[in-house]
Amino acid sequence: MVDLKMWGRALTGMPRLDKEGWKRLDPVAKWLVATRAAVFIMTAISCAIGGLLAHRDGHFDGHYFAACMLGLVFAHATNNLLNDLTDHRRGVDRDNYYRSMYGPQPLEHGLLSEAQMLRWIAATGAVALAAGIYLVSQTGTGTLALLAAGAFFVLFYTWPLKYIGLGEPAVIAVWGPLMIGGTYYVVSGGHWSPEVVLISLAYAIGPTTVLFGKHTDKIEEDRAKGIHTLPVILGESLSRRVTIVLWIAQLALITVLVARGALGWPLLAVFLALPTLRRSIATFRKQRPLHRPEDFPASAWPLYLSAHAFVYNRRFGLIFVAALIFDVFFR
Numbered sequence: 001m002v003d004l005k006m007w008g009r010a011l012t013g014m015p016r017l018d019k020e021g022w023k024r025l026d027p028v029a030k031w032l033v034a035t036r037a038a039v040f041i042m043t044a045i046s047c048a049i050g051g052l053l054a055h056r057d058g059h060f061d062g063h064y065f066a067a068c069m070l071g072l073v074f075a076h077a078t079n080n081l082l083n084d085l086t087d088h089r090r091g092v093d094r095d096n097y098y099r100s101m102y103g104p105q106p107l108e109h110g111l112l113s114e115a116q117m118l119r120w121i122a123a124t125g126a127v128a129l130a131a132g133i134y135l136v137s138q139t140g141t142g143t144l145a146l147l148a149a150g151a152f153f154v155l156f157y158t159w160p161l162k163y164i165g166l167g168e169p170a171v172i173a174v175w176g177p178l179m180i181g182g183t184y185y186v187v188s189g190g191h192w193s194p195e196v197v198l199i200s201l202a203y204a205i206g207p208t209t210v211l212f213g214k215h216t217d218k219i220e221e222d223r224a225k226g227i228h229t230l231p232v233i234l235g236e237s238l239s240r241r242v243t244i245v246l247w248i249a250q251l252a253l254i255t256v257l258v259a260r261g262a263l264g265w266p267l268l269a270v271f272l273a274l275p276t277l278r279r280s281i282a283t284f285r286k287q288r289p290l291h292r293p294e295d296f297p298a299s300a301w302p303l304y305l306s307a308h309a310f311v312y313n314r315r316f317g318l319i320f321v322a323a324l325i326f327d328v329f330f331r
Contacts, residue, residue: 002026010037016299017104022111034084034106034120035077039310042207043076044069045317046175049203049324050183053196056328059188064135068183071131072150078125079154084108085117086158092225125154135186142190146182153178168230171211176204195262202257203320205250206313212243213306217288240284243309247277250316264327273316280312 003026009015010032017025017033025033051065088107106112112120132147153161153174161170180200185192215222215229216239223232231239254270257263284305292301300307 003029007032011040013038013299014303015104017111019109019111022104031077031120031124033104034112035080035124037077039080039210040073040076041314042175042210042317043072043179045321046179046200046203046207047072047183048321049199050180050196051187052321052324052328053180053193053199054184054188054191057188057191057193059191061187061189064138064189065183065187067131067135068186071128071135072179072183074124074128074131075150075154078121078128079157081117081121081124082154083158085114085121088114090159092227128154139186139190143182143186146178146185149178150174150182162229163227165228165230165233167215168208168211172201172204172208174204175207176200180204195257198253198257199262202250202253203317205246205253206316209243209246210306210309210313212239212246213284213309214303216240216243217303217305236288240288240305243305244281244284247281247312263324266323266327267320269323269326270316270319273312273319276312276315280308283308 003024006015006025006029010029014036015033022030022033031037047065047069051060051068054060054065084105084107088105094108104111107114107117132143132150136143136147153170157167157170161167177197177200180203181192181196184196212231215231216236219229219231219236219239222229234242251270254263254267258265258267288305292298292304296304
């Protein structure tokens with residue numbers, strides 16, 4: 001039986017399920033939970049920004065945009081499934097490791113066998129690859145290079161990039177120039193603009209801060225497992241400060257882009273997210289608590305810094321897209 005309520009829960013958070021609850025889910029709900037679909041909004045926003053910028057510049061193909069959106073979301077889903085498989089095989093998720101505490105880890109919790117997980121990865125990856133092949137056939141070798149770069153990050157983000165402090169730089173590259181710039185290039189039929197790269201960085205800082213928060217949340221767990229993320233290398237205090245600097249730099253970059261005319265004045269609406277940013281900065285200025293604060297939802301713990309970063313990035317990203325839509329279609 002289709003459970004639309006669970007679809008909604010999976011698209012907005014990380015539902016916690018036991019085996020019996022898992023068995024009652026329909027196939028789509030299982031896929032949404034297993035792929036951690038709540039984070040797809042960051043990918044969808046990146047794709048939307050690339051498409052809107054292409055439309056603004058007078059080069060937009062709706063079929064190519066739809067294929068980009070489908071391919072990028074399914075590539076993100078494939079990466080999440082591969083992350084779980086890789087970490088499971090390397091023993092990272094054993095003994096209540098962080099990832100298996102804040103949401104179902106299908107392999108570690110016995111919800112899927114490795115053979116089933118491999119079939120899910122193959123099917124999900126096939127959709128992403130099919131979308132990519134279609135776009136390459138329509139738009140040429142430039143898109144092939146983008147497809148190859150995307151495949152590299154899908155396959156090697158978890159290992160070795162995350163293990164050697166390159167996970168965070170990879171995220172800013174993927175959610176920025178690769179996704180936004182790539183969507184612009186493909187949807188516009190091969191056009192390119194240096195301004196689009198700068199605009200892409202202005203958004204990509206957001207997903208990067210979410211990852212910074214997540215990896216800062218689990219510094220001790222990652223260090224014990226030999227995973228040297230950038231926060232493990234920098235330490236908790238410096239990582240929290242770096243995240244705050246990135247948020248300030250994001251707003252400063254957008255202000256500069258508006259002043260230069262690369263973005264229209266409606267994009268200054270992102271400053272409406274300042275109340276949420278102030279709360280996030282207040283959280284990041286303090287040492288992460290070892291135990292869940294009473295006013296923090298139990299359903300989100302042990303995510304803490306990353307939860308605050310995600311809430312702000314979601315608010316900022318949605319305002320950014322809404323303002324860009326206004327700028328493109330109504331100004």
